[in-house]
Amino acid sequence: MGGLSEQLNIIKKFIKCHAGESDEVQARRAVETVMPVAESGDAKVQYLLGKYYSWGYHHDCDNLKAIYWFGKAADSGDERAAEAIMDIYRNDCPDGTDVVQRKALILKWHKRWFGILAEKAGKGAADAAQALMNLYVDDCPEDMNPEEGVEEACKWYARQIGILTSKAANGDAVDKMSLADILLYGYNVPEEVLASFTDEDDKRSLLQAVKLYKEVVKCDCIDFLKSEACYNMGRAYDDLGEGKKALASFKKAAKLNNHEAYVKVGDAYHYGNGTEQDDAQARKWYRKGADLGEITAALRLADCYKNGIGGKQDYAKAMEIYMCLAERTGRKWQHQAAGIDTALYELGCMHMEGLGVQQDMKKAYRYFKLAVKKENINAGNALNDERFKDFK
Template identity: 25%
Template sequence: MLNNMKLKKLALIMPMLFGIGAGLTACATDSVQQQVEQLKAQQQPQVEKSLEQYLALANQGDAEAQYQLGRFYRSGVQFPKDDQKALEWFTKSANQGHAGGQAGLAVSYRDGLSVPKNYTKAIELLTLSANQEHPYGLLHLGYAYLDGLGVTQDYSKALALFQKAAAKGEKYAPVNIGWMYNEGYGVEKNYAKAMEWYQKGAALNEPLAFNNIGALYQQGHGVSQDYNEALKWYIKAAAQNNEYAQANIGYLYLDGHGVAQSDSKAFEWLLKSANQGHARAQNTIGWLYDKGRGVKQDYAKAFEWYSKAAEQGNATALGNLGYLYERGYGVPQSDTKAVEYYRQSAEKGNDVAQANLGNMYRLGQGVEKNEATAKEWFKKACEAGNKRGCEKLNQ
């Protein structure tokens, strides 16, 4: 069966997608959805001033209020998400030399949010912000060094910037530090350290921290594997509409870990995540439609959801599109299209697609027959642990 450059997102995409509330239990008599709704009711967004006050101050030229409005519009929490309005308020704030406004505007340039992407401009603004020790600027300059966007990639610098941001109370920073220890980026892999930093993020009520703690419990990394404990953390994150936690609850239902196995419940939770744009969840929704699990089989819907995930570069989804074209399920049969999608997926390292692409070369379907090329792809698949690839290689 079955990224995004900002580490605050990447942190949750562990090899398996995988939050703390007194009295929360994963028992049959209290459904997961009920627990999530209960927590949502307790977690209304807190703002220091009313939105009317922020608007009044911002329109009077208050740079801090302008910066806060930019963040509100970007997050889509206090206002409907609007990148254009976020850009306008960040620009007004930055033009007054406000460090937060400079950082917010930098993110607009980095990600191309209502403005053409410009990494050079983004780094210029982030450096101005970080030099003023603004936590948002420190955080995003850390992302730049982590990903090598506009600067030479440097994990040590990224870690140092995240640590400065964390010391100033930036809630994403502890999660990112935890993730670096989780994955061994710039530091020796250390799950205990990862948990320590995730806990700091959790203390700031950051849902990504809740989700990552859940993942450690689900995977048994640095702690005893405990699906029930993982579920409690995922519930905490899902109460804040975290798409990764929603997906992870879906996978628990799909596998029957910590909850009674239920394809329909898995579909329900994965759809919440998919509708927020989470690529792996979109691919899995496609797979559920493809196989008719938890929902009526519908190849056209499968194609639709695989396509959404593939547009984000999801390797598994690209391979699944190739399979639909090869079989003619929900789309006109096309070996040429199948090869196209298998190749894109295979080049991203998907072993199933590598084996399938090798078979297309062996049979001459959608591509000129070439046994040598077929064996190259079978070998790649086999080396990745794909049993079919190994069998085909030895035929």
């Protein structure tokens, strides 16, 4: 019959298959083989048996048996098992369970699920605290209203940050970076939780993020992490309204080969954020970023040429940049879709207005249509121009 691992794999494969696509007899034999292991208290095998019996496309499907084995796994601290029992009562309640019982059992196992996660979070599991934060927003128990759910989510956010802060204090650059990024960008934090923060909360988070990014820069780690830390530090300083410190951080990131930083430095000079306004310097930094292949820098540089920002107006060079970006098609360039749609839109505008080229409404229409396919809203609005009515 093979070893335990082989028998477990047979069951896992069977559960993943559609009805009739796998050997039901073989799966049943595997279940009989691993049953003593489950009975001896192996939570992973207990959970797998729960999955087997709850999977509704074979003759052994039995929700009561599924609940039994999921219950055993939940007793061993498997939160997935408690969630699975709750879902059974929610979606496929066993016969003989009345409405009142069903509601009570859903709530019981919902709270059991959350309780197991809370116990793990209490022991320092940041992922469990994060899960509870999201669940209290997306799937709070029925005896709580949404506002109470968000209030609980905020408590678990604080717990997650506390756990990660302790870990970062004794951890490496990656631990520090991960926490700082959550504090700065709100990664995986529900909008409802973020919306509950006061201005003072936001400031405190940004200052903590800056402190962590500074620690990363001082760490013995690869330059890539240091460049990301400098760049994100600049973003944090920007949000704090400290333009000079933001610009200094972006320049450090650029020295460490962070391509996005060139755009931020160029923007600082263009808008006079943290320095004297200087469009010539802005154009210079955009060109540096564009030469490295940074798409936003290329678009900024094209705009400088098109509108004569920081130097001579040059429609031909603007057109050249837009054409180069517009030709980036296929999956290879999918990550740059937002910039490519802008280039297509700008090409449409230049042909529609005859900027550096002879006015050509057919080409303008084609470029706008291509930009619309990439979800460019401005291009969609441009197509409403009366001059395009004969092309539709």
